[in-house]
Amino acid sequence: MKYFALFTLLAAPVFADEPVVEAVTIEGDRVSVTLSHPDTGWDHYADGWEVLDADGNSLGIRELAHPHVNEQPFTRSLGGVQIPAGATSVFVRARCNVDGWSDTLFEVSLSQ
Template sequence: MKKLYTYAIALMLTAGPTMADEPEVVDVTATQTGDTWRFDVSILHPDSGWDHYADGWEVIDAEGNQLGLRPLAHPHENEQPFTRSQGGIVIPDGTTEVYIRTRDNVDGWFTTRTAVTLD
């Protein structure tokens, strides 16, 4: 029992407080028009005003190369989750999957990536 208790404490200590504040991608729609793509991304984040808010998302490839960027210019504390779009994104030929990565104005870019399969 003591071993389990020690493990539980260690697990709680490794889960930093910023992880709870990570902007979460809750929905993505990718639409191709000609040679470019439009991404509609819905994000859930406990925005608390100008001091802490989700301030952007990006489309990246499997190697982490940025294909598109959507800055978010203001907090959305009264609109959760919220959806913002970015069009004109060029996806290299043969790419069948990209990823959405989020950031906030306190912690910067997060390592969590949401996979999006391109049809």
């Protein structure tokens, strides 16, 4: 089963250096997330993203091991994400090594 995220965000303040989830694709247990962030190098870069259920429980975290200064936006995947049966949506948030987790959640509707 393949899901494509609508470009909807929950209302939250936006900070200039916060990583932004641009798109999410879910195919089976594999989640692919496209992020953008003004990476400057090892001193400031997007270093991860997380999939959450509707109750805020973590379903999986993808660590990003290096900056993507010349690759913006970029997409990385995580396999083995178990979405609970009956879930109608999941959320993705991003993290950077300076500001931590973003307060902005990207909602992915699982309805067909």
